[in-house]
Amino acid sequence: MVTSNAPAPTKRARKPIKKGGIPLSAGMVLVTLGVVYGDIGTSPMYTLKAIMSGNGGLATMSEDVVLGALSLLIWTITLITTVKYVLVAMKADNHNEGGIFALYSLVRRCGKWLIIPAMVGGAALLADGILTPAVTVTTAIEGLRTIDFFYGIIGDNQAIVVGITLVILCILFAMQKAGTSTIGKAFGPVMTVWFLFLGITGLLNVGFDLNVFRALNPLRGIMFLFDRNLNAAGLMVLGNVFLCTTGAEALYSDMGHVGKANIYVSWPFVKLCLILNYLGQGAWIIANHGSAELAAITDLNPFFQMLPEQFRVFAVILSTFAAIIASQALITGSYSIVSEAIRLDLMPHMKINYPSETRGQIYIPLVNNIMWVGCMGVVLLFQSSEHMEAAYGLAITCTMLMTTLLLFTYLSRIRRKPAAAVVFLVFFGAIELMFFFSSLTKFFHGGYVTVLLATVLFLVMYIWRRGTAIERTQSVYLPVREYLDQLFDLSHDESYPLLADNLVFLTNDSSLDKLDRDILYSILDKRPKRARAYYFLNVQVTDEPYTHEYMVNTFDTDFVFKVQLRLGFRVNQRVNTYLYQIVEDLVEHNQLAPQNHRYSIYRKHSIVGDFRFCLIRKVLSPETDISGTDARTIEAKYFIRRLCGTPMRWYGLENSSVIFEYVPLFAKAKRQHKLTRIPLDANAVLAAAPKKIEAKPAENSEDSDDEDIFSASMHNEREENANDAEKTLVGGDTASFKPLRIDEDEGDEDSEEEELEYAVKAAEAKIGEQDQGDDK
Secondary structure, three states, rough: OOOOOOOOOHOOOOOOOOOOOOOHHHHHHHHHHHHOOOHOHHHHHOHHHHHHHHOOHHHHHHHHHHHHHHHHHHHHHHHHHHHHHHHHHHOOOEEEEEHHHHHHHHHHHHHHHHHHHHHHHHHHHHHHHHHHHHHHHHHHHHHHHHHHHHHHHOOOOOOHHHHHHHHHHHHHHHHHHOHHHHHHHHHHHHHHHHHHHHHHHHHHHHHHOOOOOOOOOOOHHHHHOOOOOOOOOHHHHHHHHHHOOOOHHHHOOOHHHHHHHHHHHHHHHHHHHHHHHHHHHHHHHHOOOOHHHOOOOOOOOOHHHOOOOOHHHHHHHHHHHHHHHHHHHHHHHHHHHHHHHHHOOOOOOOEEEEOOOOOOOOEOOHHHHHHHHHHHHHHHHOOOOHHHHOOOHHHHHHHHHHHHHHHHHHHHHHHHOHHHHHHHHHHHHHHHHHHHHHHHHHHHHHHHHHHHHHHHHHHHHHHHHHHHHHHHHOOEEEEHHHHHHHHHHOOOOOOEEEEEEEEEEEEOOOOOEEEEHHHHHHHOOOOOOOEEEEEEEEEEEEEEOOOOOEEEOOOOOOOEEEEEEEEEEOOOHHHHHHHHHHHHHHHOOOOOOOOOOOOOOOOOOOOOOOOOEEEEEEEEOOOOOOOOHHHHHHHHHHHHHHHHOHHHOOOOOOOOOEEEEEEEOOEEEEEOOOOOOOOOOOOOOOOOOOOOOOOOOOOOOOOOOOOHHHHOOOOOHHHHHHHHHHHHOOOOOEOOOOOOOOOOOOHHHHHHHHHHHHHHHHHHHHHHHHHHHHHH
């Protein structure tokens, strides 16, 4: 698609965003069972066991104690997972994507401070995602010791358990590149059997004794929680009760992978199976709490003990597979979280792969590798599941609290239901605060690991966001038309060597008629770069899998082209190949002169000349006027950027001719002392006072475009640089300090419409007359 002189947005219909997301289907329900519920589905293996151990063992588990504990489990699952996440949080989706960052993207305009709970919650969830695979896989492998055959192989040698765990983790993370859909199809049948197993075994143990169903009464849970005669652990028992709902946040994050409709349909089945299994374990405990023989068993687990001995081999093997699959929910959830963080500019750009036909199903190689190394490090550090479980769940309680704050804002400001929002905040905030403080007891027993991981991840987000806010204080976007004369003269100035027939700059700016000052500085000031044609290329990823189209503004020239390349999310972004096609198309439409080569190995010479790509990197120079803290922040951001790869690989330019250009971050430099020239016949050095430069004070006005506290804190610097741009730069009177975005995928719909309207008005105002003349 070719559009000259930038009127395209007024003629080209915008593709509607698919509101339904991934549709409901039997196949995707199976994928959902395999991808989403692994973490919460394995909780019956250890939750009641942990509660029983914390209360003093089997002998202390009277009927009232068991019914109280079961009531807490049932209503925790109902209130936290069903009500908060399935019924409320999943309504707050951003283009069918879920998770704490997707939620923040909906409410970020409601308060600058909201970015902090989003960053804290996202960092905590990612930290727990690193711990979960290590805990679940190690627990499963240790469970094999309950079978005589496997115990004869493993024995008490923990090194064998660690070795097997590391091998399984390597296989699990290596499989991720196959995609969520492929993995879900493999895991789905296993998890379906697992949930059926949970429900049937629980129901068989309940039998005809319906007394256990009295646990459905929430008052029994409240009595158990506050009655010290029933509950020896007091409120601290909530740290163990919370284990039954640790997968709820992952359920919300995985919504984009499987679609909310498939979660709505599958969750009632999953919840029913979980509750039946808990009731079955409770019925077994009530029937056997007086058994001295069972009470003497070390590390008694009612999940396995309630089964007939001939079925325990099958149960242990099946639970091993289920525990391995449980890791998948947090892994895929981590991909979604990082993807949203990149979109919100909280993390650096990374290579994202789309293994399936659905954009929500993604794979991020760098995140996968970091989690891979992190999980193996946790296994090697703690060695046993007993030590790992001490750290389990602490980070998730923090994430749930942050999600509650953001959902309160969503309900009160976006949905405009302030009364319901207050009730929601008070009710769920109180519950989750109790869970959080009870989980703090785990800190010195291993919880410090997740806190440390979460802190590191939070610092990465803080550095990236703060560094971006600092960079934006000098971001100036200048009108290209003001520089056409200079670019024309330079392209024909034979006193400069010809750098290339086609010189290409990659830019994040998707505006129709502006360019980042750094690009123009690179062409005209840094070292004048002579080329026959200049291209400023912006790549946008669409919601469709196989989009292949582009827009171009020629500025009524045959040497300057602003190009937006629109590619589907499954399209390989090898921009050199597509740019060659664009140049051919421009030549065929007589918008570019043929670039015939005199020399070639081919019999038929190409009409397209050679290409050189210029990638601009900003650097911090010693002369930059910036505080020490901000300077360290920028240096840290650029270090993180180097670790995450280069656009040369993202856009398939490894075999192309590429120039890396480094430009200073700030145009504003520190005040320098004025040099005094000494005459040749002078016998002494004359002192001269340095001339002071007076800076115009910035107006202390509120910027309505500030998105968060980081941007707001840099408001005065942006205003000062705006004044400098007006005085010193060509076209500075029309400089803008934020890139214009016209792609529908980058923000909420209100901002998209405003940006598109602005783009159309700008195009009509500047080039409408030429278009009318062409039409006539």
